[in-house]
Amino acid sequence: MKNEPTPPPKFPFRLLKWFCQPEYHSDIEGDLLETYYRRQSDWGREKASTFLYQEVLLLFRPGLIYFVSPSLPMNYRSLLRNHLKVTWRNLQRKKATSLLEILGLGLGLACCLGIFLWVAGELSFDQFHSKKDEIFMVELLLDGWEESVVTPAPLASSLASEFPEIIRASRYSYFHDGMLLKVGDQQLMEQGAKVDSSFFNMFDFTFKEGSLHNFEGNKIILTESTADKYFPDKNAIGKILSINQEETYLVAAVLEDVPKNSSFQFDFVIPFEPITEQNWGAWFCATLIQLDEQIEPQQFLTSTNSLKTFYDTIDKAKWSSRFIPLPDFYFHDKMTPFFPQSGNLNLIWIFSIAGFVILILSCLNYVSLTTAKFVTHFRQIGLEKLLGAGYWQSSHKYLIEAFLHTSLALIVASLFLLLFQRYYEDIDLLNLAETLHLNHITWIVLGVCLSMIFFNTVLPALTLKTIPPMALLRKNEEHTLSSSSLRRGLVILQFCVSISMIISLLIFQKQLDFIQNKELGYRKDQVLSIRLNNQTAPTLPVFRDKLQQHANVLNVSQSSFEYVYFDMTIADWEGKSSEESIMVRPMTADQEFAKTLEIEMVEGRFYDDRLTEDESLVINQAAARAMGWDLATGKKVRLPGEEEDRTIIGVVKDFHYWSLTKAIEPLFIIHGSSGNVYVSMREGTENEMVAYIEKAYQEVNPDYPMDYVLLADRYHNQHATYHQAGMLFQVFGIIAVIISCISLLAMINFTVERKSREVGIRKVHGASFWNIIHLLQKDFILYVFLAFIFSIPITWLVMNRWLQIFAYKTAFSIDQFLSGGSIVLITAVATTLFHATRAASANPIRALRDE
Amino acid sequence: MKQRYLGEFEEIVLLTVGILHGNAYGVSIREEIERRLDRSVSIGSLQVTLRRMEKKGYLTSAHGETNPLRGGRPKLYFEITPYGKQLLEYAKETRNNLWNALPQLVLNLK
Numbered sequence: 001m002k003n004e005p006t007p008p009p010k011f012p013f014r015l016l017k018w019f020c021q022p023e024y025h026s027d028i029e030g031d032l033l034e035t036y037y038r039r040q041s042d043w044g045r046e047k048a049s050t051f052l053y054q055e056v057l058l059l060f061r062p063g064l065i066y067f068v069s070p071s072l073p074m075n076y077r078s079l080l081r082n083h084l085k086v087t088w089r090n091l092q093r094k095k096a097t098s099l100l101e102i103l104g105l106g107l108g109l110a111c112c113l114g115i116f117l118w119v120a121g122e123l124s125f126d127q128f129h130s131k132k133d134e135i136f137m138v139e140l141l142l143d144g145w146e147e148s149v150v151t152p153a154p155l156a157s158s159l160a161s162e163f164p165e166i167i168r169a170s171r172y173s174y175f176h177d178g179m180l181l182k183v184g185d186q187q188l189m190e191q192g193a194k195v196d197s198s199f200f201n202m203f204d205f206t207f208k209e210g211s212l213h214n215f216e217g218n219k220i221i222l223t224e225s226t227a228d229k230y231f232p233d234k235n236a237i238g239k240i241l242s243i244n245q246e247e248t249y250l251v252a253a254v255l256e257d258v259p260k261n262s263s264f265q266f267d268f269v270i271p272f273e274p275i276t277e278q279n280w281g282a283w284f285c286a287t288l289i290q291l292d293e294q295i296e297p298q299q300f301l302t303s304t305n306s307l308k309t310f311y312d313t314i315d316k317a318k319w320s321s322r323f324i325p326l327p328d329f330y331f332h333d334k335m336t337p338f339f340p341q342s343g344n345l346n347l348i349w350i351f352s353i354a355g356f357v358i359l360i361l362s363c364l365n366y367v368s369l370t371t372a373k374f375v376t377h378f379r380q381i382g383l384e385k386l387l388g389a390g391y392w393q394s395s396h397k398y399l400i401e402a403f404l405h406t407s408l409a410l411i412v413a414s415l416f417l418l419l420f421q422r423y424y425e426d427i428d429l430l431n432l433a434e435t436l437h438l439n440h441i442t443w444i445v446l447g448v449c450l451s452m453i454f455f456n457t458v459l460p461a462l463t464l465k466t467i468p469p470m471a472l473l474r475k476n477e478e479h480t481l482s483s484s485s486l487r488r489g490l491v492i493l494q495f496c497v498s499i500s501m502i503i504s505l506l507i508f509q510k511q512l513d514f515i516q517n518k519e520l521g522y523r524k525d526q527v528l529s530i531r532l533n534n535q536t537a538p539t540l541p542v543f544r545d546k547l548q549q550h551a552n553v554l555n556v557s558q559s560s561f562e563y564v565y566f567d568m569t570i571a572d573w574e575g576k577s578s579e580e581s582i583m584v585r586p587m588t589a590d591q592e593f594a595k596t597l598e599i600e601m602v603e604g605r606f607y608d609d610r611l612t613e614d615e616s617l618v619i620n621q622a623a624a625r626a627m628g629w630d631l632a633t634g635k636k637v638r639l640p641g642e643e644e645d646r647t648i649i650g651v652v653k654d655f656h657y658w659s660l661t662k663a664i665e666p667l668f669i670i671h672g673s674s675g676n677v678y679v680s681m682r683e684g685t686e687n688e689m690v691a692y693i694e695k696a697y698q699e700v701n702p703d704y705p706m707d708y709v710l711l712a713d714r715y716h717n718q719h720a721t722y723h724q725a726g727m728l729f730q731v732f733g734i735i736a737v738i739i740s741c742i743s744l745l746a747m748i749n750f751t752v753e754r755k756s757r758e759v760g761i762r763k764v765h766g767a768s769f770w771n772i773i774h775l776l777q778k779d780f781i782l783y784v785f786l787a788f789i790f791s792i793p794i795t796w797l798v799m800n801r802w803l804q805i806f807a808y809k810t811a812f813s814i815d816q817f818l819s820g821g822s823i824v825l826i827t828a829v830a831t832t833l834f835h836a837t838r839a840a841s842a843n844p845i846r847a848l849r850d851e
Numbered sequence: 852m853k854q855r856y857l858g859e860f861e862e863i864v865l866l867t868v869g870i871l872h873g874n875a876y877g878v879s880i881r882e883e884i885e886r887r888l889d890r891s892v893s894i895g896s897l898q899v900t901l902r903r904m905e906k907k908g909y910l911t912s913a914h915g916e917t918n919p920l921r922g923g924r925p926k927l928y929f930e931i932t933p934y935g936k937q938l939l940e941y942a943k944e945t946r947n948n949l950w951n952a953l954p955q956l957v958l959n960l961k
Contacts, residue, residue, distance in 0.1 A: 005920075028898055030917075030924025031877035035894070037920045038878075058895035063902060 008036045009049055012056040020059065021066045028059065079384065083397040087404055097746065101369050102405055104742040106412025108362020109448065111735055114417055115355035116444050122343045124261045124440075125330035129204045131290060134297065136323035138287040139334075147322065149334050151287045152280045153272075156196065159287065162310050165295045170199040171272050172264070173285040174338045177531060177707055181268065183230040183241045189705060190226060190267040191340070192243075194285070197271060202290045203264070210237045210253030216271050220249035226267040227254045243270075244535065245703050263329045263339045280314065286338050289323075297325075344721060346805075354732050359448065361497055361736060363455040365743040366405070368490040370398060370456070402456035406449055420731075459486075487747070488783065494743060495787030495824060498736040500795045503820030505733040507799045507812065512726050514810045515719050521655025523598040526686055527711040528693060529562065530677040539700045540677065546696040552682040552689050557592035560675030562714070564657050564667070572638035573627050582626045584619075585665050587657065588672035594652065596680045604633040604650030613671040617646040621654045623666035639668070656808075659718035663807035678711075686710075737824065741831045744780060748832040751776060752839040759839055760847030772840035777832055784828050788821040795820075855907065857942050863888065864900050865909060865939055868929050876915065876926040877901075901929060909935035 013029060020028060032055060039048035091098045126132060138155065141147045153171060160169035171194070178189035197215040200207075208224055215221070220241065227236040236251045243249060249270065258265055272285075291297055301323045311319040324332055330343045532540065540558065547553050564585050571581040591607040593599070602621060607613045617637065624632040629648075636645040654664045681689045690708075697706040716723070752759075759772055767775075796812070803809045857865065867883050868875040880901075881892050904910045915926040931939075 024898065024902060026924050027877065027927040028894065030921035030926065031881075031894055031898075033922040033924065034878045034918070034920050035881075055894045058893045059898065061895055061899055063899035064895070 005037050005040060006045055008033065008040075008052055012052050016056050016059060019065050021064055024064060028064075032056070080400075083400050087397065087401050090401075091404070097369070097749070098405075100742050100746055101366060102408045102412060104362050104365045104369075104739050105405055105409035105452070106416060107735055107739060108358050108365075109406075109409050109413035109452065110416035110420070111362075111732065112355040112359040112448055113413055113445060114420065115351050115358075116448065117441065119348055119352055119355070120440060120444060121261065122330075122348055125343060126261070126263050126326050128259060128261070129326060131202060131204075131293075132326045134291045134293055135202055135326040136289055136291070136297070136301070137326075137329060138289060139322040139324055141320045141322065142318055147334070148283070149286055149324070149332070150283050150337055151285065153282050153285055154275050154278045154280060156285075156287045156289070157275055158278075158314065159289060159310075163300075163306070165292050165300050166289045167292050168198045168202050168290040170196040170202060170288045171285040172199065172288055172338060173272075174266070174340075176337070176340075177533060179268075180244050180704065181226075181230065181241055182243075182245065183239070186230055188229070191265065192268045192270060193264065193266040194270055194272050199269075199288070202288065205258065205264075206256045208254045208256050210251075212253065215252055216274070218247060218249045219252040219271060221253045221255055221269040222251060223255045223257050223267055225257050227251070263335070263341075265340050278314075297323075347721065347725060350725070351728070357497060358732065358735060358739075359452070360455075361494055362739050363452055364490045364494055365739050366402075366456050367459045368487045368494075368743050369746045370401070371459075371487050399453070399457045402453045406453050406456070409452075410445070410449060491740075491743060491747060492783050492787050492790070494740040495784050495828070496790045496794070498733075498740045499784075499788055499820055499824045500791040500798075501729075501733040501736045502823055503791065503795045503817055504799050504802075505729055506816045506820055507795075507803075507810075508726050508729055510810050510816065511803065511806065512719075512722060514808075515660055515722070515806075518656070518660060518808065520715070521599065521653055522711075523596075523680065524711040524715050526681045526683055527597065528679045528681065528690065529709050529711055529714065530679065530693075530697070531707040532677060533704070536701045536704055540673075543677070543697060543700045546700065547679060547693060550689075550692060552685040552692075554680040554682060555592050555596035555678075556680075557590055557596035557678045558673045558675060559589035559593045559678060560587050561589070561593075561597070561657060561678070563587075563675055567665075568640050568668075570627075570637065570639070570668075574636045575628065577628065582666060584623055584626075584668050585657075586668050586670055588674050589618075589669050590671070590673050593669070593678075596678050597655075598680075599655055600653040602651045602653050603631065604648070606650055606652070607671045613649075615644055615646050616649040616671070618650045618652060618669040618671075619648060620652050620664070620667040620669070622664050623668060624651050626666045639670075659715075660808045661806050737827060740824075741827060744828055744831050745835070748776065748780070748835045751779070752835050756839065756842075756847040759842075760844035763844040764848070769840050773833075773836050776836040776839060777829065780828055780832055781825070784821075784825045788824075791821075792817060855938065857909075857938055860896070860900055861904060861909075862939070862942060864897065865904065865931060865935055868910065869931050869936075869939070873928070873930075875929045880929070904935070905929075908932060909938060 013032070016029065016032070017025060032052065035055070036048050036052050039051055129135065137149060138151055138159070139147050139149050140151050140155075156169040156171045160166050173194045175192045175194075179192050180187055181190045197212055200212050200215075210221075220243075222230075222236060228234070230236070230241060231239055231251075236254055239251045240248050241251065255269075291300060307321060311321075329335060329339070330341075331345045333342065335342055544556050547556050564587050567583045567585055569581050570584055589607070591609045591613075594601065594606040604618075606618060607616070617639075619632060627635075627637070629635055632648045632651045635648045637648065638645050652669065656664060657667065658664070679689075679693060693708075694706050755776065759775070762772065762775070795817070799812070863884060864880065867880050867887075871879055871883055877894065877897065881894065881897055884890065884892050884897075901910065905912055909932060910929050911932055912927050912929050915928045917923055917925045
């Protein structure tokens with residue numbers, strides 16, 4: 001049987017031609033064809049084709065493959081050596097330009113390294129717990145109330161016994177004000193926490209000595225540094241110490257110090273007393289639960305039905321709950337009862353973006369400097385290209401340069417960071433470095449540097465690719481246009497960023513000033529706020545008498561002014577129009593309160609200690625408005641849980657009992673004594689009076705150090721985040737402007753160099769000094785102007801968004817935008833003026849003779 | 852010059868080229884080896900070996916006639932050089948010497 005031979009598939013032969021050495025190709029192809037036809041007649045077409053493919057693939061071996069251009073490696077190496085040499089020489093020869101480049105890079109690098117370190121530090125909070133994905137905190141939502149992470153004591157144990165999915169649960173409470181620990185003569189206030197013993201099975205706090213065994217009753221666990229303070233001889237286990245002079249505790253174990261990036265911070269831990277009765281009204285602790293690792297957390301947490309029935313069984317049908325995962329603890333805004341510090345995700349976002357912007361800005365700056373140098377290197381690059389260098393090879397030069405510059409910039413950046421550390425001690429970078437692992441830092445630095453090098457190499461190389469070599473050699477202006485328009489774009493972009501930053505900074509600053517100078521409705525200067533606890537509160541009358549003896553003490557009052565957290569629903573008041581209810585904030589105050597804090601009365605009177613005030617009430621204007629009263633005095637209102645109506649005796653002018661981020665809400669000032677003691681002092685006597693008051697306090701309460709704060713400081717602290725952000729913003733803004741100016745400087749340098757002949761000819765023909773300045777600077781002014789126009793909408797959007805944080809804010813004004821633009825314009829002109837002046841006043845002959 | 856030695860496959864290819872005397876080109880060498888030794892040889896390994904031996908000077912090659920079945924590609928005929936022959940003889944001689952030195956006893960074991 002002999003079929004007509006069909007031609008073989010083409011692809012294997014094409015493949016062969018592609019990889020095979022041309023010398024051997026024809027013979028091998030012949031052999032393959034011959035074999036193929038023989039096989040075809042023996043076994044048929046298909047089998048022969050399969051064999052053919054197999055054979056061709058087997059031909060792909062070192063002896064037969066054609067390696068591209070054996071002469072290339074040589075060429076490559078010599079180019080590389082040449083580039084290294086040229087880079088080094090350039091660095092030495094053009095000291096000013098190189099310095100500018102390295103400074104610009106270093107500044108940007110320092111900024112974004114600092115920012116990324118800080119961000120990494122913030123994000124590392126609570127990440128060291130191995131069960132971090134299984135642990136949650138319960139947040140209760142009551143119908144009509146704000147959600148609360150402060151939960152009733154029995155919740156933890158009931159949840160754990162009710163749900164098999166919850167394998168462990170613990171209560172956690174934190175002694176915010178500290179407790180007095182005492183051993184012998186050594187006594188200090190320490191921060192402590194109260195937990196159930198399962199706490200230590202849930203979280204990864206390491207035991208150094210002792211164990212959790214029998215952790216109940218009067219046992220105490222100390223951290224290592226606390227233990228060392230009280231028991232310097234290192235033998236703390238089994239020793240006794242007293243807390244608040246009352247109870248004695250036995251040291252059961254010593255923990256390693258709590259890591260700095262832990263939300264839970266404590267010096268000592270004592271156990272909760274076991275629950276004896278189901279008292280669901282005692283809200284004071286956090287409820288922490290750990291789910292079985294087999295359970296999908298989302299599945300359990302969303303199955304609200306079972307939780308719903310659980311709340312029904314304990315007769316709290318109006319309750320529902322949410323679960324906060326452990327990694328979110330640090331960023332949750334309601335955690336102040338439990339954690340001394342908290343993070344702010346918004347701030348992290350703002351800073352990460354700022355970090356990226358600065359990184360990009362400094363890279364853009366670097367790239368525009370490098371591409372500017374192209375013109376001077378055109379001949380060299382053109383020649384290299386003619387001799388067969390690919391554009392990637394030519395761009396190796398930029399890789400080497402970028403690498404060298406980035407390494408030098410890294411050194412500069414570390415110097416900047418050290419300098420920064422000296423002046424801004426609030427942000428402790430070294431401390432950050434300690435909490436992060438070393439390899440994290442290495443990754444951050446490496447990542448930033450590599451992306452910098454990549455960016456700095458790829459853009460110039462891409463620009464190079466577009467220019468044909470002959471055009472490079474001919475020094476044809478037309479073809480250099482693409483690189484110079486890129487550069488122009490970069491400069492405008494840079495200025496856009498810096499103008500936006502400056503305008504934002506101005507708006508930011510204005511808001512901060514506004515906060516600082518805002519009429520708050522109460523006196524915050526020269527008022528001392530002293531915190532009392534259960535032991536010191538009973539001594540208040542004696543203390544008050546002592547204080548009032550001094551002529552510089554104006555008034556003493558007690559009020560829960562700083563603790564306006566809760567709300568209550570008022571459903572019953574005089575003249576109520578429909579079935580509505582309002583939420584008001586309750587606050588207690590004694591009769592001296594309005595005088596002490598100089599709160600103005602709009603109508604009526606404040607409380608009087610000569611009258612019984614059980615049935616009277618003072619409200620603020622917001623409350624009067626909410627209840628629809630024009631004249632509130634004499635009106636009746638019923639408080640929840642009370643039998644009798646109360647009569648309004650006075651209305652105070654609205655005052656900011658909260659920070660300015662929150663609006664003033666309706667406030668009921670109820671007569672009573674609880675909260676802090678407020679002491680107002682005569683102006684200018686602050687320092688001596690604090691000392692006097694502290695002495696008086698010590699006389700009354702010898703066992704407790706006075707815990708106090710000035711109201712002005714408290715107010716400042718309420719907005720501390722914004723002050724801190726403002727400070728950093730300032731640093732960033734200045735850096736952005738400096739980086740942009742560096743690139744301007746390089747640009748004018750370059751323009752002057754290129755236009756030196758033109759300037760010479762114009763001068764010879766009688767152009768004046770100012771003509772030349774105008775010639776050299778008009779472009780830059782145009783750039784800044786364009787950048788200004790672009791930056792207006794961006795800034796407006798971003799800052800408008802930011803100002804939404806505040807309930808009380810300043811308005812934008814056109815002069816902020818104008819002054820932002822002009823600051824940058826003036827800086828730009830001033831930066832370039834020096835070079836322009838030098839060019840304009842140089843002897844024209846020198847420029848013309850230079851052939 | 853350093854004494855060179857033949858590899859096992861090299862020796863087989865060289866001998867086959869000798870056997871085919873005057874008709875030794877890629878396909879025929881391959882078929883001859885497959886027929887005589889009953890082992891499959893890929894074009895790739897054969898070509899690499901042929902080229903290598905050519906470079907070392909054991910073989911010479913010359914283009915011959917063509918054939919429509921080869922797609923118009925000429926056959927490349929190989930022939931052993933005197934140096935190649937010398938190497939073959941050397942290989943055979945050393946092999947024989949070794950065989951002769953082998954004690955009868957060892958051969959009887961089996």
